[in-house]
Amino acid sequence: MSHTRTLVEALRKRLGGAAPLPPPAPTPRIPEPPVRVFPRRNEKTAYAKEAATHTTALLGIGHVGTRYATDVVLQFQAELAVAHGAVAHELAPDFAARNALLPLESRVADHRQFLLRPDLGRRLSDESVHRLRAGATKSPDVQPILADGLSAVACEGSGMALLHAFTRACERRGLTVGTPVCARYARVWLEDEIGEIVGAKVAAILLGERPGLGTGDGLSAYLVYEPKLGKTDGDRNMMSNIHARGTPPEVAGDRLAVLAKAMVDQRTSGVSLDLSGLVAELGEAASRAPRAPQERVRLVEVDR
Amino acid sequence: MILEPIPPRILSVRRIPNADPAVLAAYGADPTRHRSLGLITVDQDDPTYVALDEATKHAPVDVVFARSFYAGAAHGSGPISGEILGVLAASDPDEIDEGLAALIRCLEHDACFYGADESKKTPVFPHVIASLGHYLSAQAGVAPGTSMAYLVAPPMEGAIALDAALKAADVRAAKIFPPPTETNFTAAWLVGSLVDCQAAAEAYCETVVRVAANPRER
Numbered sequence: 001m002s003h004t005r006t007l008v009e010a011l012r013k014r015l016g017g018a019a020p021l022p023p024p025a026p027t028p029r030i031p032e033p034p035v036r037v038f039p040r041r042n043e044k045t046a047y048a049k050e051a052a053t054h055t056t057a058l059l060g061i062g063h064v065g066t067r068y069a070t071d072v073v074l075q076f077q078a079e080l081a082v083a084h085g086a087v088a089h090e091l092a093p094d095f096a097a098r099n100a101l102l103p104l105e106s107r108v109a110d111h112r113q114f115l116l117r118p119d120l121g122r123r124l125s126d127e128s129v130h131r132l133r134a135g136a137t138k139s140p141d142v143q144p145i146l147a148d149g150l151s152a153v154a155c156e157g158s159g160m161a162l163l164h165a166f167t168r169a170c171e172r173r174g175l176t177v178g179t180p181v182c183a184r185y186a187r188v189w190l191e192d193e194i195g196e197i198v199g200a201k202v203a204a205i206l207l208g209e210r211p212g213l214g215t216g217d218g219l220s221a222y223l224v225y226e227p228k229l230g231k232t233d234g235d236r237n238m239m240s241n242i243h244a245r246g247t248p249p250e251v252a253g254d255r256l257a258v259l260a261k262a263m264v265d266q267r268t269s270g271v272s273l274d275l276s277g278l279v280a281e282l283g284e285a286a287s288r289a290p291r292a293p294q295e296r297v298r299l300v301e302v303d304r
Numbered sequence: 305m306i307l308e309p310i311p312p313r314i315l316s317v318r319r320i321p322n323a324d325p326a327v328l329a330a331y332g333a334d335p336t337r338h339r340s341l342g343l344i345t346v347d348q349d350d351p352t353y354v355a356l357d358e359a360t361k362h363a364p365v366d367v368v369f370a371r372s373f374y375a376g377a378a379h380g381s382g383p384i385s386g387e388i389l390g391v392l393a394a395s396d397p398d399e400i401d402e403g404l405a406a407l408i409r410c411l412e413h414d415a416c417f418y419g420a421d422e423s424k425k426t427p428v429f430p431h432v433i434a435s436l437g438h439y440l441s442a443q444a445g446v447a448p449g450t451s452m453a454y455l456v457a458p459p460m461e462g463a464i465a466l467d468a469a470l471k472a473a474d475v476r477a478a479k480i481f482p483p484p485t486e487t488n489f490t491a492a493w494l495v496g497s498l499v500d501c502q503a504a505a506e507a508y509c510e511t512v513v514r515v516a517a518n519p520r521e522r
Binding site: 002003004005007008010011012014015017019021022024025064065066 | 305306307308309311364395396398399402412413414415418430431432433434498502505506509510513
């Protein structure tokens with residue numbers, strides 16, 4: 001649309017001309033965009049081809065000039081929107097009550113503060129400390145904690161499935177499991193305080209993980225032996241990508257119970273935990289070999 | 305009929321996909337960033353300046369050279385010299401293609417002179433740019449995205465009309481080019497909000513028409 005043409009047309013009319021401006025040259029038809037190019041595989045070298053089969057990262061998706069193709073950009077934007085949506089979602093306040101879990105809250109006041117102040121998300125509110133002392137079984141082998149973390153979508157989606165699978169697997173291995181609790185506005189390190197208060201041998205927090213592209217529904221689990229305030233990430237063992245396209249919750253529950261049992265047996269966790277004898281039970285999680293070839297599965301499908 | 309469009313004629317469009325560093329440097333490109341050039345000659349200079357700026361909005365190209373030729377298209381050195389040589393530079397020939405496509409689209413559909421009298425002997429260029437690209441904005445010393453009324457007319461008409469335009473709307477003169485310029489026209493770049501630029505351009509155009517119709521008050 002030409003602003004100049006519009007104003008000249010109006011002026012012509014005002015100055016006494018009746019005939020409209022001669023039409024501009026016709027605009028050429030805009031060609032159709034190329035057909036779907038994602039996930040186009042056009043690796044140029046054997047090395048790139050091999051590398052692309054071992055990752056779900058966006059490798060070998062081609063380019064148009066120096067830019068991405070339109071389809072790739074649309075797919076990227078759709079997957080980014082899923083991630084944004086997952087971070088923005090809040091755990092329903094009655095989620096714990098509906099699932100018969102002991103409800104706990106961190107010191108965070110609202111969702112915005114939760115995102116800006118990780119330190120407050122790592123400590124229990126005073127009220128929650130009392131509720132935990134009054135309502136939870138003392139000195140279990142394993143204290144399971146379900147939490148929202150950075151993706152309440154994942155927590156509401158497959159959180160209960162993972163919690164049940166983990167609880168059953170622990171009991172099968174002869175571990176006593178504490179009162180299941182549900183923490184809102186929680187960060188990983190909240191497990192230290194909860195585990196310390198109930199006197200658990202192992203604290204296990206199962207929470208929504210920071211969404212990546214196309215994974216807004218992933219859960220992570222962090223386990224620590226002898227939880228107490230001041231434990232570092234070097235003291236923890238973790239498992240990520242617990243979702244249908246990664247490790248399904250049923251399989252993950254089993255593997256986490258193996259980890260918990262190993263911690264109780266070896267009386268340690270984190271870097272010093274020896275996993276070499278558990279390759280059979282933990283599968284690829286304990287192996288140091290390159291990942292098996294895999295296909296990227298899309299969480300969102302872009303219409304065109 | 306007055307205010308008939310006088311469409312610009314594109315006389316030549318050529319590309320140099322991988323230009324020699326000496327040529328790049330001579331035409332103001334930066335050999336460390338630029339590699340490809342796109343060159344165009346047109347028989348109207350001001351629509352081309354506008355179109356070159358338009359190109360910077362559609363592709364990562366830089367306008368490295370844009371100069372009007374002395375005394376205008378009627379005195380060109382050759383049949384395809386026209387009135388202006390414009391040069392786009394980019395890191396990649398694909399970007400040049402995109403830039404040239406936007407440039408030509410703008411020349412064919414938007415930017416052109418209009419005849420302020422029946423005989424089309426008094427050209428006027430009352431052009432409104434809603435949002436400047438990074439070429440003209442840098443030339444005018446304003447932020448990219450600013451609205452501009454790009455106004456051109458012959459010396460007498462241009463002087464009277466510029467005064468009328470500045471009084472008609474809340475606009476500021478970013479740059480005024482008094483005569484004689486290379487092509488012996490006079491030009492002005494007014495900036496302000498889009499509606500103010502439109503009002504200024506309309507007042508400018510109307511005044512040029514009135515002065516052309518009545519050159520001697522006494």
